[in-house]
Amino acid sequence: MTATDAPTPTTPLAINADPVIRRRIGTIAARVALLAPVVAIYVVFFVWPIVSVLLRSLSPEGKFDAAAPVIDFANYQQIFVDDFLLRIEWRTVLLAVNSTLLTVLLAFPTAYFISRLSxxxxxxxxxxxxxPFWVSIVVRLFAVTSILSPNGIVNQLSLALGLGETSLLYTQAGTLVGTVMYLLPYMVLVLYAGMTSVDDNLVLAARTLGASSVRTFFTVYLPMVRGSIVSGALLVFILGLSFFLVPAILGGPQEQTISVYIQQQIDVYQWGIASAMGILLLIATIICYIAVVKVAGSFQPGGVGPAQAKGVSTSLPFRWSPWMAVSATVTVITIGFLVVPVLFVFPLAVGETGTVVFPPRGFTLRWFGEVFTSQVWLGPIWQSIIVALGTAVLSVGMALILARVTSRMTSTLGKAVIGGLAFAPIVTPAILLAIGIFDVELKLGLTGTTIGLIFAHTIIAAPLSYALIASAMSSADRGIEAAAWTLGASRARAFWTIVVRGIMPSVVGAFAIAFVTSWDEVVLALFIQTGPTKTLPVTIYKYLESGIVPTVPAVASLLVLVVVVIVVVRGVTNRATDRRGAARNQAQPPARQEKP
Amino acid sequence: MTLSTARRTGGTDTTNAGDRRGEVVVTDIGLDYNGVPALADTDLHVHAGEFFTLLGPSGSGKTTLLRIIAGLLDPARGTLHIDGTDVTRTPTQKRDIGFVFQNYALFPHLTVAENIEYGLKVRKMPGAKRAARVKEMVDLVALGGFGDRYPAQLSGGQQQRVALGRALAQNPRVLLLDEPLGALDRGLREELGAEVRRIQQESNTTAVYVTHDQEEAFILSDRMGVMRDGRICQLGTPEQLYREPKDLFVAKFLGKTNLFPGRITRVDGAASHVRVGEHDLVARTNPAIVGDDVVCSVRPEQLILGGAGAGSPVPAGFDRIADAIVTEVRFLGQRRSIHLDADGIACSIDLDPAAPAPVVGEHVSLLVRPGEIALVVAAPAASAEPDASA
Structure with missing residues (x-):
């Protein structure tokens, strides 16, 4: 630091600028260049759709005119005045509340019982x-429709027992059954995670202090799991509130909910009320999510962490008691409720008759052969694979860029903002996202194109990929990248050969979860696919609407088989890696997330 | 600049050191974290082929300096030369260095051999030559037979060897080591420390080693620098730093010492006359001292016991520095540690365990050879380093 010879510099500032600052600007520029496509996709296919629906909701005709913008709350007023709309809203809230209550009542004893087992x-x-959680909801819905239909097993049983006709299809009760079936796994997994993290010593401590089991349960155990119960219930409530598929299929025309009403309105291009209702759903959802964050302290996408069996500790062994017996009974009901519909598709698929009946008449594998030979199914299968692959590639790419940028960020606020924005799409009600993206893609001429659907699916799949990759990247040793630099590897080379390769299991997991999300997605695909060839779940959905053909149960059984095979293979390979010891860090099984 | 190490340049001429390479010259390098200097403008000259250690407590800036040399941190000011080339703005990748990280930073998804091979692959070394070099490195770090293992299957000491082998495989000019032995237990640390030194000598590279463990520094270093609060307090051989600490911090940081406040009465060239209590002593002159108030630093092994009272005999060659009462006697195997109270100053001395031991409560006097007293400035003043404003 020679202070004596410091005449005022005559060189221009830019040349004189500190090289360090210049290099910082360089890295910021590189970061912007990387982020630009991610931000562009995010803005075009998420922000714009929401804003577009919002603007439409503020115009009485549901048409936003940029030349003459109007802000008019007539649509919102209508929502709270019109008798017909009020009835729909009341029905929706009632369905969400009832299904939440029923779900909690079934899930709590189930999760408790499982948490006490080895x-x-x-x-x-x-x-x-x-x-069942991994099996597409459309497949399970198909099974439930068959079970509940007038010539289904429930009605036959009820007739045989002399209880008279019991037709649940197209009733509130049927909708409730379907919704609970969908929500149950979420709730069980959230509760199970919460229960297994309770320290057994607390319960033992309460006992040493002289508290009875009942007292211990209510004064020690319950307060410890209250957070999981409340956040799980809120989560399930949110999902139930904007649920579209089950009410659309099982509810029938008289049992519309908000989501179903929105879809019907958009079908006839009536945007005003539908948009306002979509925004209303969004606001309700945001309020609930804020409550979840307040209760749980943080928000986990989908609310379901990696479901891993923990096993009960030896300090508090499993013991039968009346309470345990009740829990065991409820567990059997819950599991039967989830598993039976999944298994039910197999007998339906092998019947010889041209209509789908239970029990099946005769035995044939003809329908399976037909699936693989007719364009009716090969087209959708192919379309689904292409869209899912495209979605997975795009999602993993976006997730890598985003995770890379956030892992380099030092400001916690910046990280929180990016994290929050990244997860916004999966928090948004699917029906709102669907009509918004539909609206935008209509303007862009992307509806009916494969790439349009890939972009839409990427919006909901990328956050899940991001969650996996970001957590792997942040838990990986940051030093190894610097180590690669000191060995002479360029930044790009170090990133690919060290950072990405090091978290390869998570990258594969991120790819898989994006693939599955797209593969099972129905609501967005329903709106955006205007062309003749639809994805597989949408094709099944269309058959559910119009009437079942015998190949539908065959396709459904194949989809269930795929899930079972994947689960079995995973189980075997996991056990193999377990045996090999924890030599290599392994990825957690990704949580399943679905947007019905 | 008093910091530079002109003292030791007598032995080797560093400008044309044959095939030795990796001379590191740090000039006025500084870095601030949020406005607080993490590294004050620092000069350092590490000679080619030398094993140099930066020693200091955590937060003293030693890792910061090491990372700046590696190019993992950008300095705010100053320049850095390696082998005469200005590399201040050269990215890490192009500096031709090897870096051993504190936690090893081994690539978990690559085997031992693949870890060592990584830098060679980056340099596009042909396959056969590469394989030979990997084998050579595996043997050098004594990991024969472990080439196919993954890092997680190795013990801490083995991982450390892999890290060393990986850093050295591409024959870097400078080997930078950031507390590489910090995570190991004591026995292993000594064993591996000696091995690090052997490998550095055999591979003929310059090493800059960061640690907070003075024993490591003593075992390994040709020269070392003690760092504190983002600046280098003193440079020299381990013995120089131990025997001639320049300030109170260095005296206290390196080994145990007894501190007796005193006052300089007369400076007579290399000898300073000091008055400690009622005793007059002669000590080596410390040019860094400006005032009269000083502290005499005497190592426990430099003191011996004598009879109490002014009249008792003093062995030839010794001076009395203080009177004291024995408070504790401990047998520690190789030595006997005696704790004393010298008029409010807690002291300790080390005696030969075979020698007769004093008993607790005994009145004794502490004796020292005049030349062994090191003088340092009384307060740990920041002015210990005169600023090079010329």
């Missing part, structure tokens, strides 16, 4: 809950 048994029971 690791091995708990693992098997969790698998019985996870398999």
């Amino acid at each position: 690791k091995r048994t708990a693992g098997i029971l969790l698998l019985l809950i996870l398999v």
Whole structure:
């Protein structure tokens, strides 16, 4: 620091600028260049759709005119005045509340019972809950429709027992059954995670202090799991509130909910009221999510962490008691409720008759052969694979860029903002996202194109990929990248060969979860696919609306089989890696997230 | 600049050191974290082929300096030369260095051999030559037979060897080591420390080693620098720093010492006359001292016991520095540690365990050879380093 010879510099500031600052600007520029496509996709296919629906909701005709913008709350007023709309809203809230209550009542004893079992048994029971969870909701809906239909097993049983006609299809009760079936796995998994993290010593401590089991349960155990109960219930409530598929299929025309009403309105291009209702759903959802964050302290996407059997500790062994017996009974009901519909598709698929009946008449594999030979199914299968692959590639790419940028960020506020924005799409009600993206893609001429659907699916799949990759990147040793630099590797080379390769299991997991999200997605695909060839779940959905053909149960059984095979293979490979010891860090099984 | 180490340049001429390479010259390098200097403008000259250690407590800026040399941190000011080339703005990748990280930073998804091979692959070394070099490195770090293991299957000491082998495989000019032995237990640390030194000598590279463990520094270093609060307090050989600490911090940081406040009465060239209590002593002159108030630093092994009272005999060659009462006697195997109270100053001395031990409560006097007293400034003043404003 020679202070004596410091005449005022005559060189221009830019040349004189500190090289360090210049290099900082360089890295910021590189960061912007990387982020630009991610931000562009995010803005075009998420922000714009929401804003577009918002603007439409503020115009009485549901048409936003940029030349003459109007702000008019007539649509919102209508929502709270019109008798017909009020009835729809009341029905929606009632369905959400009832299904939440029923779900909690079933899930709590189930999760409690499983949490008290040994690791091995708990693992098997969790698998019985996870398999239905992984099977597409459309497939399960198909099974439920068959079970509940007038010539279905429930009605036959009821007739045989002399209880008279019991037709649940197209009733509130049927909708409730379907919704609970969808929500149950979420709730069980959230509760199970909460229950297994309770320290057994607390319960033991209460006992040493002289508290009875009942007292211990209410004064020690319950307060410890209250957070999971409340946040799980709120989460399930949110999902139930904007649920579209079950009410659309099982509810029938008289049992419209908000989501179903929105879809019907958009079908006839009536945007005003529908948009306002979509925004209303969004506001309700945001309020609930804020409550979840307040209760749980943080927000986990989908609310479901990695479901891993923990097994009960030896300090508090499993013991039968009346309470435990009740819990065991409820567990059997829950698992039967989840598993039976999934298994039900198999007998339906092998019947010889041209109509789908139960029990099946005769035995044939003809329908399976037909699936693989007719364009009716090969087209959708192919379309689904292409869209899912495109979505997975795009999602993983976006997730890598985003995770890379956030892992380099030092400001916690910046990280929180990016994290929050990244997860916004999966918090948004699917029906709102669907009509918004539909609106935007209509303007861009992307509806009916494959790439348009890939972009839409990426919006909901990328956050899940991001969650996996970001957590792997942040838990990986940051030093190894610097180590690669000191060995002479360029920044790009170090990133690919060290950072990405090091978290490869998570990258594969991120790819898989994006693929599955797209593969099972129905609501967005329903709106955006205007062309003749639709994705597989949408094709099944269309058959559910119009009437079942015998190949539908065959396709459904194949989809269930795929899930079972994947689960079994995973189980075997996991056990193999477990045996090999924790030599290599392994990725957690990704949580399943679905947007019905 | 008094910091530069002109003292030791007598032995080797560093400008044309044959095939030795990796001379590191740090000039006025500084870095601030949020306005607080993490590294004050620092000069340092590490000679080619030398094993140099930066020693200091955590937060003293030693890792910061090491990372700046590696190019993992950008300095705010100053320049850095390696082998005469200005590399201040050269990215890490192009500096031709090897870096051993504190936690090793081994690539978890690559085997031992693949870890060592990584830098060679980056440099596009042909396959056969590469394989030979990997084998050579595996043997050098004594990991024969472990080439196919993954880092997680190795013990801490083995991981450390892999890290060393990986850093050295591409024959870097400078080997930078950031507390590489910090995570190991004591026995292993000594064993591996000696091995690090052997490998550095055999591979003929310059090493800059960061640690907070003075024993490591003593075992390994040709020269070392003690750092504190973002600046280098003193440079020299381990012995120089131990025997001639320049300030109170260095005296206290390196080994144990007894501190007796005193006052300089007369400076006579290399000898300073000091008055400690009622005793007059002669000590080596410390040019860094400006005032009269000083502290005499005497190592426990430099003191011996004598009879109490002014009249008792003093062995030839010794001076009395203080009177004291024995408070504790401990047998520690190689030595006997005696704790004393010298008029309010807690002291300790180390005696030969075979020698007769004093008993607790005994009145004794502390004796020292005149040349062994090191004088340092009384307060740990920041002015210990005169600023090079010329």
